[in-house]
Each structure stands twice: as C-alpha cells, then as structure tokens.
Amino acid sequence: MNCKNKPELRERLAAEYALGTLRGRARDRLRRWMREDAALARAVGEWEARLAPLAQEVEPVRAPARIWREVEARLGSGAARSGWWDRVAFWRPLGILASGAMAALLAVVALLPAARPPPVESMPAAYIAVLSDPRTQRPVVVATAARRDTRLAVRALDPAILVAGKSLELWAVPRQGGPVSLGMLDAEQATLTLAGSADRTLGDVPLLAVSLEPRGGSRTGAPTGPVLYSGPCVKYW
Amino acid sequence: MAPPTQETVSADPQAAQLAALLAACANRDRAAFGRLYQASSAKLYGVALRILRREDWAEEVLQECYVSVWTHAPDYRPGLAAPMTWMTSIVRNRCLDWLRRPRLEVADEDGALTEAAESDSPGPLEALERAKDRHAVARCLAGLEARQRQAIALAFYDGLSHAELASHMREPLGTVKTWVRRGLLKLKSCLELQEQA
Numbered sequence: 314m315n316c317k318n319k320p321e322l323r324e325r326l327a328a329e330y331a332l333g334t335l336r337g338r339a340r341d342r343l344r345r346w347m348r349e350d351a352a353l354a355r356a357v358g359e360w361e362a363r364l365a366p367l368a369q370e371v372e373p374v375r376a377p378a379r380i381w382r383e384v385e386a387r388l389g390s391g392a393a394r395s396g397w398w399d400r401v402a403f404w405r406p407l408g409i410l411a412s413g414a415m416a417a418l419l420a421v422v423a424l425l426p427a428a429r430p431p432p433v434e435s436m437p438a439a440y441i442a443v444l445s446d447p448r449t450q451r452p453v454v455v456a457t458a459a460r461r462d463t464r465l466a467v468r469a470l471d472p473a474i475l476v477a478g479k480s481l482e483l484w485a486v487p488r489q490g491g492p493v494s495l496g497m498l499d500a501e502q503a504t505l506t507l508a509g510s511a512d513r514t515l516g517d518v519p520l521l522a523v524s525l526e527p528r529g530g531s532r533t534g535a536p537t538g539p540v541l542y543s544g545p546c547v548k549y550w
Numbered sequence: 551m552a553p554p555t556q557e558t559v560s561a562d563p564q565a566a567q568l569a570a571l572l573a574a575c576a577n578r579d580r581a582a583f584g585r586l587y588q589a590s591s592a593k594l595y596g597v598a599l600r601i602l603r604r605e606d607w608a609e610e611v612l613q614e615c616y617v618s619v620w621t622h623a624p625d626y627r628p629g630l631a632a633p634m635t636w637m638t639s640i641v642r643n644r645c646l647d648w649l650r651r652p653r654l655e656v657a658d659e660d661g662a663l664t665e666a667a668e669s670d671s672p673g674p675l676e677a678l679e680r681a682k683d684r685h686a687v688a689r690c691l692a693g694l695e696a697r698q699r700q701a702i703a704l705a706f707y708d709g710l711s712h713a714e715l716a717s718h719m720r721e722p723l724g725t726v727k728t729w730v731r732r733g734l735l736k737l738k739s740c741l742e743l744q745e746q747a
Contacts, residue, residue, distance in 0.1 A: 328734040331639075332702065333646050336711045340646070358630055363741055365635035366685040367706055368642075371600055373592035380595070380609050381587055384616045388580075490580035509576065509624035517577045 323353055331360035389491070389534020440511050442521040442546035446474075453542050454498065456483065456521060458511035460548075465495060465505040465515075472501045474541070481541070482530045486520040497530050498523065521546045564589075568633035575623035583620055590634065591616075594641045601645040601709035611648055615641045646709055690740035698733030701726055 329335040330343050347354040439460040443452045453474050458465045467483060469475060480499055484492040493514075496505035507514040524531070525538035568589060574582030594615065598608040618640055626636055691699055701719065704710045712730065716723040 325731060325734075328738070329730070332705050332730070332734065333642060333709055334705045334712050334715070334730055336646070336650065340650075361639045362631055362635050363687055363738065364706060365632070365638050366687050367691070367703075368597050368638045369593070369634070369685070370688070371593065371596040371707065374596040374599055376591040376595035376612060377605075377609060380591065380612050380616075381584075383609075383613045384587070384620075387613065387617050388620055485578065487578050489574070490578055490582070493578040508621070513576055513624050514578070 323350075323356055327353060327356035328360045330357055331364055387534070389494075389531070440515045440546060440548050442544055444521055444523055444542040444544040446542055452544070454483075454523060454544075456495075456546070458507065458515065460512045461510045463507045463510055463514075465507055465511070467496075467498050467503045467505055469498060469501050475499070475501070476525065478528060479538075480526045480528050480530050481523050482526045482536065482538075484522045484524060484536055485515065485518040485546070486522055486543075487518050489517075492522065492536055494530065494534065495521070515546060516548070518546050520544070565632045565634065569628045572619075572623050572626050572633050572636075573628075575620060576626065583623075586619070587616060590637055593634070594637060597638060597641050598645050600707055601642065602648065607648060611641065611644050615644050618644075642709070649709055686741055686744040687737070690737050690744065693740055694733050694736055695729075697721075698729045698736070701729045702733045702737070705730065 326335060326339075326343055330340065335343060343353075343357075347357060440456075440458045442454075442456045444454040444456070445452050451471075453471050454467065454469055456465055456467045469481075475481065475498075480497045483495040483498055483505065485495055486492045493508075495507065496503065520543060522536075522540050522543040524536040524540050526536070527538075531537045568586065571582045571586040571589070575586060591612070595608060595612055598611050598615075599605065602608045602611065615637070619637060622640075626633070631639070691702065694702070697719070701715050704715055704718065710718065712723060712727050715730070716726045719726060
C-alpha cells in the first residue's frame with residue numbers, strides 16, 4: 314500500500330509520524346516513502362513545524378558536561394588541535410598573502426589544462442588549491458572542484474610524495490574553527506566526496522593542508538601527524 | 551496547503567541567531583557549534599529526558615543528535631524549518647528509534663510514566679496552558695476535547711505509542727487511535743484558521 318494518490322491517508326500518516334505514534338515497520342516504511350515522495354516529505358515537515366512549538370514547553374534540563382565532551386571527542390576534539398593547529402593558525406594568514414604561493418598557484422592554473430585533461434569533465438573547476446612543499450617551494454598537490462559539485466579531484470603532481478604504510482590526509486582549514494578532513498590521498502589521483510557542494514564546503518576555506526597520518530587517516534578527527542604541504546584555496550570564477 | 555508560518559526564522563530573533571549559528575556550522579565553524587550547543591542543549595536534553603525517562607539513555611541520544619546536527623548542518627534549509635524545529639525533530643525521532651529497541655519496551659521502571667498519565671501529564675500540559683498566548687498550537691490544543699488533548703500530549707511529550715496510550719489511558723486501542731486522529735485533524739484546521747486571522 315502506498316499513499317501517493319491518497320491525500321487523506323498521506324496527511325494522516327505524516328501527522329502520526331511527526332507526533333510519534335507511527336511505530337515499528339510502519340515508521341520505517343514511511344521513511345522510505347518520504348525519500349521517493351516529495352509531497353509526503355513536505356507534509357511531514359509541515360507537521361513537525363506545527364508540533365515543534367509544543368517542545369518549548371518542556372522544562373529545560375541542564376545537560377551534563379560529559380555530553381559535550383563526548384560530542385567533541387567524537388568529532389575530533391580541540392585537544393588534538395594544539396600543536397598542529399597552532400602551527401597552521403600561525404601561518405594561516407601567510408598562506409593567503411604569500412605572493413610566492415599565489416604565483417605558484419597561478420602558474421599551475423595556467424599550465425594545468427595543457428598538461429592533463431581537467432579532472433572533473435565538462436565543467437571548469439571553480440575552486441582550486443595548490444599545495445606546496447615549504448622546503449622546495451614546489452607545488453606537489455592540486456585539488457579542484459566545480460562550484461555545485463560534491464566531488465573534489467585531487468592529484469599528486471609528484472607521485473614520490475606518497476608514503477608506503479601511511480596516509481596523506483587532506484584538510485580544509487576554514488577561516489574560523491578547526492581543520493576538517495576532506496579524505497585521503499592514497500594514490501596519485503583521488504576523487505574525494507565533500508560533505509556538501511564545493512560552494513558550501515570550500516566557500517570559506519582559504520587554505521588546504523596535507524598531514525601525514527596512520528594508514529586510513531587520523532583516528533581523532535583532527536590532524537595528528539606533521540603538516541607536510543599546504544597552500545591557498547581560491548575560487549577563480 | 552500552505553506551510554505553517556508560526557516560528558519562522560525572520561520573525562524570531564532567537565531563531566535567527568540559531569539559524570546563523572547553523573549556517574556557520576555548515577561552514578565547519580566549531581566555535582559556532584559550541585555556541586549552538588550552549589543555546590539549545592538544555593531544551594533538547596529536557597525533550598529527550600522526558601521521552602526516554604533515563605538519564606543515561608538521554609545522554610547517549612543527545613550525543614548522537616549533536617554529532618548528527620554537526621554532520622547535517624550543511625543540509626539545513628532555513629526556509630523549510632525553524633532551527634529548533636529541525637533539531638527537535640532530530641532528537642524526537644532518535645528517541646523514538648531508541649525506544650524501539652526490543653529490550654527497552656519496559657521503560658517505565660519507576661512508575662513515573664504511569665504517574666504522569668494518571669495526573670494528566672501535569673508538567674507540559676500546565677505549561678501549555680500558560681503558553682496559549684505565545685503559541686497558536688498551544689491555543690489550538692487547549693481547544694480540543696480533554697481526552698484528545700491528553701492523548702496527543704502524552705504521545706508528543708512522553709513518546710507513547712498507540713498501544714501505550716491505550717494501556718495508560720485504560721481505553722481500547724481503537725478508541726485511542728480515533729482520539730489521536732481526530733485531535734490532529736482538529737489541530738490542523740484550528741492552526742489554519744489562526745493563520746488566516
């Protein structure tokens with residue numbers, strides 16, 4: 314039984330789902346239908362909005378501090394951030410301002426299409442980051458994404474940077490807040506999936522960085538190993 | 551079918567602030583996430599505690615919900631739901647999923663649930679009475695027949711299923727289901743009238 318062509322049934326199920334009386338398999342089934350039936354999903358959303366003000370009458374109870382500690386631990390806590398994070402924070406303005414890094418970026422942008430086909434076909438990359446090795450000043454990693462795409466194409470310009478038995482983890486370093494993992498660069502080329510469109514996830518990220526991590530990436534959600542490469546991330550159209 | 555307009559983001563400065571914090575969370579701003587937690591956790595913990603009636607369960611669920619809020623912040627659309635509506639729905643749904651785990655069906659160990667049912671669920675229902683001026687939904691709920699109102703309040707605040715409602719209100723399942731269904735229908739038409747007014 315589906316409720317697509319039965320507006321009254323749809324309305325009743327949506328209301329009971331939002332109220333919470335729809336249980337068990339009926340609840341699972343409605344969740345599945347919601348994914349395919351936009352009108353049903355909308356009806357549930359409307360019912361949730363109708364009933365939600367009732368929750369404001371629940372007596373607030375101060376949440377024990379360990380809840381927040383646990384949330385932080387699950388997301389990768391601020392503790393792991395000291396050291397690595399301080400270093401990044403220290404030279405973060407440099408990454409944006411350093412004319413050398415920007416020049417390297419522009420040079421790579423100019424050379425890229427000629428050297429290899431664009432990583433995400435048919436769409437010009439809107440966000441581009443060029444990460445350099447601070448010792449040699451040479452660009453070693455390029456990452457690109459189209460504005461509305463959730464795919465980030467990453468390429469190691471020098472395959473020799475890959476380290477056997479370890480992972481190179483790519484981080485977005487936003488203007489505010491801690492670094493956010495974008496995924497692993499375990500091969501010469503990788504397509505990483507962003508948490509949302511590039512506009513959303515990279516729009517306020519002036520810098521990308523790569524840290525050396527245990528195989529599979531940092532266990533804490535924050536960088537734990539040395540920062541090997543970094544560079545500006547810019548939107549160029 | 552116009553979407554409900556009570557509690558829209560622009561109308562309410564607190565909602566606007568929460569929406570701004572959620573937008574910052576979407577940009578992976580951990581400081582904003584901390585402020586969002588501070589501004590919302592007491593209310594949401596209260597909601598979870600009321601439904602689950604056990605502190606350890608409520609803590610576990612709240613942790614999961616805030617991790618989920620952080621993860622899904624980029625998906626939040628201010629035009630579709632007020633921030634508290636969005637977060638409350640995450641918490642209530644997670645609580646109901648939690649209660650479904652078979653071994654948890656006997657949740658009312660200390661009898662608090664029965665007590666709440668017998669005393670007509672005093673906490674939130676009394677608060678609702680006071681909230682009539684602030685929320686159209688509280689006003690409309692107050693206009694329902696007492697048993698309909700009680701059934702809906704017990705389902706919303708205490709997370710009772712139809713079967714649990716029947717057992718705690720000591721009425722046949724079919725009767726309780728009818729109260730809920732008719733109550734919800736009346737609630738909706740009352741809210742629509744209020745919006746037009």
